[in-house]
Amino acid sequence: MMGWFLVQFQRRVGRLGAVAAVAALAAIPLAVPAQAQQGKVLRVALTTGIDHLNPFTAVLSASTQIGRFTFEFLTVPDAAKAEASPALAESWTPSPDKLTWTFKIRGGVKWSDGQPVTAKDAAFTFNRMLTDENARTANGNYVGNFETVTAPDDTTLVIKTKTVQVNMNLLDVPIVPQHIWEPVKDLKDPKTDELAIAGVSDGPFQVTEYKQNEYVKFKANKDYWRGAPKIDELQLLQFKDTEAAVNALKQGEVDVINRLNPNQFAALQGQQGITTNAAPGRRYDELSLNFGVTDNANNIIGDGNPVLKDLNVRKAITQAVDTQTLVDKVLKGLGQVGGGVVPPIYTAYHWDPSGTEKVKFDLAAANATLDQAGYAKGPDGVRTAPGGAKLELRLTGHANRSYDQGVAQFVTGWLRDIGITVKQDLVSDDELSDRTQTGKYDLAIGGYGTSPDPDYALSLHTCAARPSPDGKGGSTDTFFCDAQYDDLYKKQLTETDDAKRAEYVKQAQARLYSQFPTIVLDYQNALEAYRSDKFAGFTTQPQPKGAILEQTGYWGVYGATPVGASDTVSDGSGNTVLWIVIGAVVVVVLVGGGVLLSRRGKSAEDRE
Amino acid sequence: MTTPDQAAVLVDVDEHRGGTGTARFVLKKLVEALISVVLVVVLFFFLFRMLPGDPVAAMTRDRATSPQQLALLREQMGVDKPVFVQFGNYFWGLLHGDLGESRLLNNGRPVADMIGERLWPTILLVGSATVLAVLLGLWLGIRAAWRRDSLFDRTQTGIALTLWSVPQFWLGLMLLVATNGLFPSRGMHSPDAAPDVLSQTIDVLHHLVLPCVTLLAVFYAQYMLIMRSSLLGEMNADYLTTARAKGLRDDLVRRRHAVPNALLPTTTLVFMQIGSVVAGAVTVEAVFSWPGLGQLTYDALHGPDLPVLQGVFTVLASAVVLMNLLAELLYRVLDPRVRTS
Numbered sequence: 040m041m042g043w044f045l046v047q048f049q050r051r052v053g054r055l056g057a058v059a060a061v062a063a064l065a066a067i068p069l070a071v072p073a074q075a076q077q078g079k080v081l082r083v084a085l086t087t088g089i090d091h092l093n094p095f096t097a098v099l100s101a102s103t104q105i106g107r108f109t110f111e112f113l114t115v116p117d118a119a120k121a122e123a124s125p126a127l128a129e130s131w132t133p134s135p136d137k138l139t140w141t142f143k144i145r146g147g148v149k150w151s152d153g154q155p156v157t158a159k160d161a162a163f164t165f166n167r168m169l170t171d172e173n174a175r176t177a178n179g180n181y182v183g184n185f186e187t188v189t190a191p192d193d194t195t196l197v198i199k200t201k202t203v204q205v206n207m208n209l210l211d212v213p214i215v216p217q218h219i220w221e222p223v224k225d226l227k228d229p230k231t232d233e234l235a236i237a238g239v240s241d242g243p244f245q246v247t248e249y250k251q252n253e254y255v256k257f258k259a260n261k262d263y264w265r266g267a268p269k270i271d272e273l274q275l276l277q278f279k280d281t282e283a284a285v286n287a288l289k290q291g292e293v294d295v296i297n298r299l300n301p302n303q304f305a306a307l308q309g310q311q312g313i314t315t316n317a318a319p320g321r322r323y324d325e326l327s328l329n330f331g332v333t334d335n336a337n338n339i340i341g342d343g344n345p346v347l348k349d350l351n352v353r354k355a356i357t358q359a360v361d362t363q364t365l366v367d368k369v370l371k372g373l374g375q376v377g378g379g380v381v382p383p384i385y386t387a388y389h390w391d392p393s394g395t396e397k398v399k400f401d402l403a404a405a406n407a408t409l410d411q412a413g414y415a416k417g418p419d420g421v422r423t424a425p426g427g428a429k430l431e432l433r434l435t436g437h438a439n440r441s442y443d444q445g446v447a448q449f450v451t452g453w454l455r456d457i458g459i460t461v462k463q464d465l466v467s468d469d470e471l472s473d474r475t476q477t478g479k480y481d482l483a484i485g486g487y488g489t490s491p492d493p494d495y496a497l498s499l500h501t502c503a504a505r506p507s508p509d510g511k512g513g514s515t516d517t518f519f520c521d522a523q524y525d526d527l528y529k530k531q532l533t534e535t536d537d538a539k540r541a542e543y544v545k546q547a548q549a550r551l552y553s554q555f556p557t558i559v560l561d562y563q564n565a566l567e568a569y570r571s572d573k574f575a576g577f578t579t580q581p582q583p584k585g586a587i588l589e590q591t592g593y594w595g596v597y598g599a600t601p602v603g604a605s606d607t608v609s610d611g612s613g614n615t616v617l618w619i620v621i622g623a624v625v626v627v628v629l630v631g632g633g634v635l636l637s638r639r640g641k642s643a644e645d646r647e
Numbered sequence: 648m649t650t651p652d653q654a655a656v657l658v659d660v661d662e663h664r665g666g667t668g669t670a671r672f673v674l675k676k677l678v679e680a681l682i683s684v685v686l687v688v689v690l691f692f693f694l695f696r697m698l699p700g701d702p703v704a705a706m707t708r709d710r711a712t713s714p715q716q717l718a719l720l721r722e723q724m725g726v727d728k729p730v731f732v733q734f735g736n737y738f739w740g741l742l743h744g745d746l747g748e749s750r751l752l753n754n755g756r757p758v759a760d761m762i763g764e765r766l767w768p769t770i771l772l773v774g775s776a777t778v779l780a781v782l783l784g785l786w787l788g789i790r791a792a793w794r795r796d797s798l799f800d801r802t803q804t805g806i807a808l809t810l811w812s813v814p815q816f817w818l819g820l821m822l823l824v825a826t827n828g829l830f831p832s833r834g835m836h837s838p839d840a841a842p843d844v845l846s847q848t849i850d851v852l853h854h855l856v857l858p859c860v861t862l863l864a865v866f867y868a869q870y871m872l873i874m875r876s877s878l879l880g881e882m883n884a885d886y887l888t889t890a891r892a893k894g895l896r897d898d899l900v901r902r903r904h905a906v907p908n909a910l911l912p913t914t915t916l917v918f919m920q921i922g923s924v925v926a927g928a929v930t931v932e933a934v935f936s937w938p939g940l941g942q943l944t945y946d947a948l949h950g951p952d953l954p955v956l957q958g959v960f961t962v963l964a965s966a967v968v969l970m971n972l973l974a975e976l977l978y979r980v981l982d983p984r985v986r987t988s
Contacts, residue, residue: 080839088946096755172719227755229756229760248838250836250838251764251938252765252938252942253834253835253836253936253938254834254836254838256838274838276833276834276838277833277834277936278832278833278936279833279932279933279934279936279942279945279946280816280820280933280934280935280936282820282934283819283820283823283832283833283934283935283936284832284833286820286823286824286832287832287833290827290828290832291828292828292831292832292833468949469951514717
């Protein structure tokens with residue numbers, strides 16, 4: 040029966056359908072101008088996901104960025120150096136014992152529904168985080184040490200902490216309107232992502248439409264206290280495929296793109312109307328050495344090769360890794376040579392080894408180090424440990440990252456030259472994180488993104504960050520546990536004098552470097568590109584050479600200034616085109632139908 | 648061999664003869680399908696628990712997180728409970744249509760909602776591509792078989808096989824580059840489209856063209872080749888000689904006698920394919936950022952967001968089982984020989 044229907048369908052409708060389908064497909068591109076575009080629109084390609092608009096539960100980086108565009112913070116990292124600068128708070132002063140912080144809240148700032156922004160909103164935001172665990176999902180780590188938060192009047196906010204907390208001048212928490220959020224009982228309710236709640240904001244942009252998995256539309260906040268943005272509309276368009284996004288930039292479908300890889304970046308360089316931007320990144324890449332890693336009860340975990348417990352072996356490996364070559368060849372020059380775990384984008388806290396501290400790339404010296412430590416070279420060129428075991432190390436990393444593949448090749452070659460055999464075993468992301476979290480590696484290629492405050496980058500290497508014996512609760516990167524390092528870490532955590540704190544931060548990095556638990560290989564550049572024929576004036580962070588999108592702030596899109604002709608299209612002409620197209624389709628269908636009917640008539644005599 | 652009219656008569660005869668036989672057959676198939684689905688659920692649940700990687704660690708990577716936060720997250724997700732307790736909770740929820748909650752992509756959102764909102768874009772894309780692929784494949788296959796070894800046959804078979812072997816994502820990207828901005832490169836909606844229904848419809852169709860053409864180009868070959876080979880099998884049958892002897896024109900012989908019989912294997916294939924074609928759209932949806940189930944799978948794999956993956960795979964596997972069931976039932980209607988055997 041079905042087959043018979045198919046045949047009948049094919050016979051009667053087939054030709055007509057085909058003609059109509061072709062006509063419709065051909066007509067669609069003509070109908071494109073039927074769009075209600077108005078004003079100057081900045082389109083940003085977004086290649087990562089969005090989880091929530093609700094700033095309390097938004098965790099993914101793109102969502103955090105949306106929070107930055109739409110909400111104001113007490114203070115924000117400035118564009119010049121990513122250091123604390125006034126935003127909602129005009130000024131802030133700690134008490135002599137550094138336990139009480141008083142913020143003077145700016146007057147005259149309004150929520151998008153017209154209500155004034157006051158210190159009470161800020162107090163509400165923090166108190167909600169103190170009393171509701173769901174409110175701590177995204178930024179809970181900032182309030183863990185808070186004692187009380189009060190707003191004695193509309194322009195004064197007072198926060199008391201239990202112990203001294205150094206990041207008080209840079210609390211990365213979006214302040215939300217009390218009158219909107221107070222009635223919301225369950226912060227996990229999907230309704231909190233709707234514009235009636237999450238859309239009431241006071242930042243430079245306001246969300247006007249959110250189509251999940253597709254795009255977010257913002258309009259400029261004309262009443263923004265710093266002054267209205269120079270564009271009228273901002274769009275974040277989601278791309279799952281970066282190649283497709285690059286193509287969209289070339290074809291002018293988007294105006295700004297980030298997270299390019301070196302090959303895409305090179306391909307966009309020199310293209311007409313496109314400017315590329317290689318900015319210092321906030322991530323460090325590393326080669327971790329399993330020095331006999333332990334859990335927080337000091338039990339050895341994993342299956343690391345015991346030769347790596349010897350500081351001399353780790354030193355020799357460090358001497359044998361040429362970070363400059365990795366930057367030049369693997370990153371194609373788009374990065375900086377590694378040093379401390381705080382990337383150079385944060386100039387105040389970054390540390391580079393110098394003078395006698397620096398372990399220079401020197402294969403002869405590396406060989407000498409191993410000779411002196413008693414690792415003799417066998418006839419096959421491979422060294423053996425004093426116990427008789429061959430020096431053979433496993434090297435793991437991300438199988439799907441070309442960076443890891445390149446680094447693995449170079450490291451394998453260099454270590455062969457100093458008598459160490461390397462077995463490469465690059466694996467999936469999950470397998471890798473499983474191995475590195477349980478100590479089941481010898482050498483592992485990895486890395487971490489860091490924040491403007493150096494606390495996070497340093498905290499990844501403290502004793503307390505190691506997992507418990509049941510494997511839980513770990514947030515460590517290297518499993519490093521060293522009394523001297525922990526001491527420096529604690530000192531920087533409670534030192535409120537910026538210069539002194541920076542000194543401790545640098546000393547901690549130097550200590551980490553000297554023990555060789557890991558080799559910081561490089562800091563990859565953030566690779567971005569934009570349509571310079573349409574937009575200019577992006578404010579980078581830091582200045583002068585920084586990122587447009589990869590910021591802790593809204594400066595990049597806030598500064599965007601349209602150049603040249605307006606991007607405005609009136610919708611009247613679009614509708615005309617549309618009607619012409621519809622007319623054409625109707626004509627084609629009628630003509631096609633006529634032809635078909637005449638054919639049917641002809642073949643009638645052939646019927647059984 | 649039967650013509651469609653004879654088949655219709657046979658259906659009638661069968662229904663008069665044994666309604667209980669048919670009912671028993673349908674019931675048996677239904678139970679079999681149900682067992683398959685339950686096995687799939689069990690298998691996926693334990694398979695995903697065996698995957699390496701700590702979901703909480705994956706969620707909080709690159710973010711400052713305190714051990715207390717980590718413990719809280721583990722408790723919220725229920726991953727601190729024994730695996731059999733987790734399975735019991737999951738299965739109980741499943742019976743009530745609750746597929747669990749997402750962990751990474753939309754922390755805390757019900758998986759069933761996420762799948763629901765992604766289902767329609769996928770059905771639109773895969774559905775239109777399948778319908779077009781079936782029509783095109785059958786049409787080309789019939790003509791290629793009828794004029795076997797002709798220039799048409801050889802070139803069309805060659806083209807179809809070439810497209811069939813091309814990686815979908817590559818073809819998609821090439822189409823994007825080649826069309827040079829004529830069609831949008833991402834998503835299903837443009838943020839600039841006017842809000843009225845007509846503009847929105849045209850906008851969606853405009854976005855549909857490239858992913859649909861990509862899928863169509865890759866998928867039509869199988870329908871064409873099956874149609875071609877099964878029609879070739881009928882080409883020397885006696886009933887075609889009879890039909891020609893009656894003086895029928897060549898294309899009527901083909902249309903009324905050869906094709907209906909050759910359509911049977913193709914029909915089965917179509918139904919078997921519909922179930923699995925959604926999975927095949929993963930890469931195309933990724934290239935064109937089409938907000939469908941394929942993309943959800945792709946995102947969930949990257950997490951990995953296990954509850955979402957588990958939910959998607961359960962739905963996809965159930966779709967395959969359901970389509971196989973339909974194919975089996977339909978085949979019984981289509982082909983009298985299956986019923987009598």
